[in-house]
Amino acid sequence: MMHDEVVSRLRHVLTEGEIPPGARIPERELCASFAISRTPLREALKVLAAEGLVVLLPNRGSRAAKLTQRDVKELFEVCEGLEATAGELACPRISDAQLREIAELQASMVEHYRAQDLLSYYRCNRLIHEAIVRAADNAVLAGFYESVAARIRRARFITPMSPEHWALAIQEHEAILNALQRRDARGLAHILRTHLRRKREEVVRAGFAEGE
Amino acid sequence: MMHDEVVSRLRHVLTEGEIPPGARIPERELCASFAISRTPLREALKVLAAEGLVVLLPNRGSRAAKLTQRDVKELFEVCEGLEATAGELACPRISDAQLREIAELQASMVEHYRAQDLLSYYRCNRLIHEAIVRAADNAVLAGFYESVAARIRRARFITPMSPEHWALAIQEHEAILNALQRRDARGLAHILRTHLRRKREEVVRAGFAEGE
DNA sequence: TAGTCAAATTTTGCATTCAAAAATGCCTCC
DNA sequence: GGAGGCATTTTTGAATGCAAAATTTGACTA
Known part of the structure; x- marks a missing residue:
């Protein structure tokens, strides 16, 4: 198994699941389940520690990072900036095919909203945001x-959505698609910021934090 | 020696010097010079590879990353977004002491400009930008x-400055300080973007790139 | 003399091993 | 019966060893 693959799989284990925040990362178990030795696993742990998903306690092993209230605030602030930048860059660069793809995602997202299928809604939502970032065509x-x-992600996922917020989020997404189609960079950046800020308030209001 | 220390030292070796972009990273030599074995060094290499400073070629070792024209473009685009975000966050948060510090840095930067001391000018310039980011009070x-x-950094540093560009950069910095003092977040973000965009054009026009 | 192919050497990536540090459990003593 | 301390076990972090891959070397051929 290749190095990047170990990092990906470990990241997946940490974000999508199994190991709760703050929990010890069972080195031996993961080695067994990935069928690798400790050396490549530890390399992956250091990489994810640099990313902030893992905290390394000297001589006391590694744990899945906890998100404090402050972390959530900082991450959302940065995410706002990144998405706004992505939007501005995407507008002049996005292809018709990419636009169509986002429009389709938007349509199915609205479907899931109508069906009140929160999980599928979130999946579409995520894919749309990722598609915008991809359209910015900037690997960094x-x-x-x-x-x-x-x-x-974790913080976002466990947030229950109030009906009003959900309706508002849908409206904002219409505006996002609209701005993209009009190639209105400034407008898109502004809507994305607003959208993210609202999301953040929602998460913060839900009192989400993992202690520390 | 601690893990983070190895990463720092290796980063320093790569950014501030000794190993030219594209060159092979001499694993054995670095192990000797850091007085560590290959395992911790390789861990540090993976971390820096994730950061983009090192490229790992499977079964062919690691090399110091080269900056292509495209990399420079992407990095500046992101830097613009990050600094603009930092500026917006810093305005409501910056302390009087921090403001004073930046004003002082600005004053000595102008001094260095008058003395046509490019290196000292760049050092002050960097410290100002870092101070703004610090004032944003966001670790991520x-x-x-x-x-x-x-x-x-490397790309920026080797750029020679035309007299007009330099004068303009000074003007822009006055405007940056001004916006900070007025706590004009939108204005500051805008000036920072302009400032960075100009810097980028300058670097790109100087034809800077390390091939590939 | 230049080119090619194969052997030898080096380098890489990972598993294993080893010493030191932490955690656990057991025993004693209060 | 519980707290404290010592020994044992486990875990961690790093060095070493080993097999596979790549590069270099050198000899042979055209």
């Missing part, structure tokens, strides 16, 4: 976004 | 900025 930006989004 | 943002700035 995409890398940072991926890293921030991965850390935010 | 600061981390990303540090990473982007480290990669850009």
Whole structure:
């Protein structure tokens, strides 16, 4: 198995699941489940520690990072900036095919909203935001976004959506698609900021934090 | 020696010097000079590879990353976004002491400009930008900025400055300080973007790139 | 003399091993 | 019966060893 693959799989284990924040990372178990020795696993742990998903306690092993209230605030602030930048860059660069793809995602997202299917809604939502970042055609930006989004994801996912917020989010997404289609960079950046800020308030209001 | 220390020292070796971009990274030599074995060095290499300072070629070792024309463009685009975000966040948060510090840095930077001391000028310039990022009081943002700035630095440093550009840069810095003092977040973000965009054009026009 | 192919050497990536540090459990003593 | 301390076990972090891959070397051929 290749190095990047170990990092990806470990990241997946940490973000999508199994290991709760703050929990010890069972080195031996993961070695067994990945069928590798400790050396490549530890290399991956250091990389994810640099990304902020893992905290290394000297001589006391590694744990899945906890998100404090402050972390959530900082991550959202940066995410806002990154998405706004992505939007501005995407407007002049996005292809018709990419626009169509986003429009389709938007349509199915609205479907899921109508069906009140929160999980599918979130999946579409995520894909749309990722598509915008991809349309910005900037690998450095995409890398940072991926890293921030991965850390935010858990916080976002467990947030229950009030009906009003949900309706508002849908409206904002219409405006996002609209701005993209009009190639209105400034406008798109502004809407994305507003959208993210609202999301953040929602998360913060839900009192989300993992202690420390 | 601690893990983070190895990463720092290796980063320093790569950014501030000794190993030219594209050159092979001499694993054995560095192990000797750091007085560590290959394992911790390789861990540090993976971390810096994730940061983009090192490229790992499977079964062919690691090399100091080269900056292509495209990399420079992408890094500046992201840097613009990060600094603009930092400026917006810094305005409501910056303390009087921090403002004073930046004003002093600005004064000595102008001094160095008058003395046509390019290196000292660049040092002050860098310290000002770092101070603004610090004033934003966001560790995630600061981390990303540090990473982007480290990669850009070489490109920026070797750029010779035309007299007009230099004068303009000074003017822009006056405007930056002004906006900070007025706590004009939008204005500051805008000036920072303009400032960075100009810098980037300058670097690109100087035809800077390390091939590939 | 230049080119090509194969052997030898080096380098890489990973597993294993080893010493030191932390955690655990057991025993004693209060 | 519980707290404290010592020994044992486990875990961590790093060095070493080993097999596979790549590069270099050198000899042979055209």
